[in-house]
Amino acid sequence: MDLFSHIDLFSTDEVKKTSFDLPGADITFYENFFSASESDRLYKILLAHTEWQQDYMTIYGKELDLPRLTAWYGDTAKTLTYAGSAKKVHPWNSELLFIKERVEQEADIKFTRCLLNLYRDGKDSVDWHQDYQGELRENTVIGSVTFGETRPFQLKHATRKDLKRLDIPLSHGSLLLMQGATQQNWKHRIPKTTKNIQPRINLTFRWVE
Ligand SMILES: O=C(O)CCC(=O)C(=O)O
Ligand SMILES: [Fe+2]
Incomplete structure (x- = not known):
């Protein structure tokens, strides 16, 4: 028996x-x-009922189609300008509020908005980027939740070539908290894959007004 099948047999909801100890970043990951039952339920509801x-x-x-579907939810039903449009x-x-409150307890801040991304298959992706620009990028807190694949x-790192790239497998029901100067110093992406995979939903909770 290899290590991974051993872990699977005894997997719990713990x-x-x-x-992660990265220079100029504050990143915590919660598997x-x-x-599993909350995640299965939320995945199905969000997939079917989000205004993708x-x-x-x-x-x-x-004009080029983004390689994913998106939806913005937030405190007030209004328009916002993001990435120029x-x-x-x-x-x-109710599902988003349930998720938001759980993430808020851990992050100890109140979020005002959420961007949902749907990666339908391995061709969907998001290219290297940093969240926000200018002042908004400094010390922003991003709570990133994943359901599905x-x-x-x-x-x-945005400038230092001597630092190794880090890959964090964002699993079903996980939370990734990015705080401090993370967005100023580090870029992130979800690469494409030729593997035959299931859809993935990602929610990034944000606190800008
Ligand atoms: O899907 C993800 O995990 C990341 C999404 C992302 O980086 C973004 O929407 O800014
Ligand atoms: Fe991002």
Whole structure:
């Protein structure tokens, strides 16, 4: 029996907390932050009932579909400008409030918004980026929750080539908290894969007004 099948046999809903010691970053990862039964239920509801939309980015005047579906939810039903274009913000629903409150207890802050991403298959991805620009990027807190397929969340330092890339497999029911100067110093992405995989939902809770 190899190590992994051994772990699977005895897997529990126990939360496993890991802190990463990276220069200029404050990142904590919680496996099983939501139990398997909570995660299964939330995955199904969010997949079916979120107002998923096909967003686009404008590159050299051309509109290109983003390789994923997205939806914004938040405190007030209004529009917000993100990555250069206006987005509709839907009001919170009971599932999102349930998830938000659990993450708020751990992060010790109140979130005002959530961006949901749906990666339908391995062709869906998000390219290297840092969340927010300018002042908003400094000390922002991002609470990132995953349901569905595990995808590697890759982190690389924005300027230092001597530091190794880090891959964190964001599993079903996990929470990744990024705080402090993380967004200023590190870039992140979800790469594409040719593997035949299931959909993945990611929720990033944010606190900007
Ligand atoms: O899907 C993820 O885990 C990351 C999403 C992300 O980086 C973003 O929406 O800014
Ligand atoms: Fe991001």
